[in-house]
Amino acid sequence: MKVRTLLAWGLWLVLVAPGLAWPGKSDTKTKDPAGQMVDEGSFGVFVNGRRVATETFSIQQDPTGSLIKSSFKSEPGMAEAAQSSELQLGANGDLVKYEWKESSPGQAHAVVVPNDTFLIERSTDNPGAKQQEQPFLLPASTSVLDDYFFVDRELLAWKYLAIACRQEKGVLQCPANHPTQFGALNPHSRSSLLVNMQFEAREPVAIRGVQRELNHFELKSDADDWGLWLDDQFKLVRIVAGNTEIVRD
Numbered sequence: 001m002k003v004r005t006l007l008a009w010g011l012w013l014v015l016v017a018p019g020l021a022w023p024g025k026s027d028t029k030t031k032d033p034a035g036q037m038v039d040e041g042s043f044g045v046f047v048n049g050r051r052v053a054t055e056t057f058s059i060q061q062d063p064t065g066s067l068i069k070s071s072f073k074s075e076p077g078m079a080e081a082a083q084s085s086e087l088q089l090g091a092n093g094d095l096v097k098y099e100w101k102e103s104s105p106g107q108a109h110a111v112v113v114p115n116d117t118f119l120i121e122r123s124t125d126n127p128g129a130k131q132q133e134q135p136f137l138l139p140a141s142t143s144v145l146d147d148y149f150f151v152d153r154e155l156l157a158w159k160y161l162a163i164a165c166r167q168e169k170g171v172l173q174c175p176a177n178h179p180t181q182f183g184a185l186n187p188h189s190r191s192s193l194l195v196n197m198q199f200e201a202r203e204p205v206a207i208r209g210v211q212r213e214l215n216h217f218e219l220k221s222d223a224d225d226w227g228l229w230l231d232d233q234f235k236l237v238r239i240v241a242g243n244t245e246i247v248r249d
Contacts, residue, residue, distance in 0.1 A: 174199035
């Protein structure tokens with residue numbers, strides 16, 4: 001039986017069906033009801049093998065929903081860039097609010113909120129500029145896939161696992177050659193997009209010289225193709241897109 005989605009949260013934690021070993025599931029009853037940390041850490045961003053930036057992130061859940069925080073900063077010697085984001089999801093997994101801020105080299109700012117049956121993005125290019133408002137005919141269940149925050153891809157992978165996959169005797173089973181489509185919003189480019197995700201295989205991957213068995217997924221859109229590798233706790237370990245590689249520290 002496929003996992004049925006309530007599209008609540010956890011690692012889509014509340015939607016977890018019996019038998020799926022999502023990260024954090026085993027200790028949900030022992031955590032403080034005020035909230036629990038579902039995942040946290042950092043990703044190194046490499047271009048042609050050289051580290052150019054770091055993303056630091058956290059994913060926290062409480063009874064009302066989830067809060068995902070992320071910051072992106074370029075490495076010394078690279079073009080200066082510093083940005084942060086905060087994504088709030090309701091207990092059903094729907095978007096409550098997404099906020100993005102640039103602190104270097106500019107001071108752009110954007111907020112996305114639901115409004116009835118669509119989403120609204122309000123943005124400015126700098127503190128003194130006139131606020132722009134752009135509606136999107138997208139539901140609150142739309143996924144956010146921003147340019148600089150790779151934790152967004154981990155969230156989408158969990159959503160795909162909950163909707164399309166199941167586990168039997170510890171073996172992950174997803175439909176072969178049958179991608180699942182999701183609607184997404186890129187607040188940075190102020191654009192909507194359709195993406196397709198599909199499970200490829202379990203395969204050995206060398207991470208910092210250590211061979212590991214990981215779950216390989218492909219995330220495709222008209223603009224980009226991303227390879228994603230998740231570990232046995234379904235936490236994102238590696239992303240590859242062209243000459244860019246993102247690796248969990």
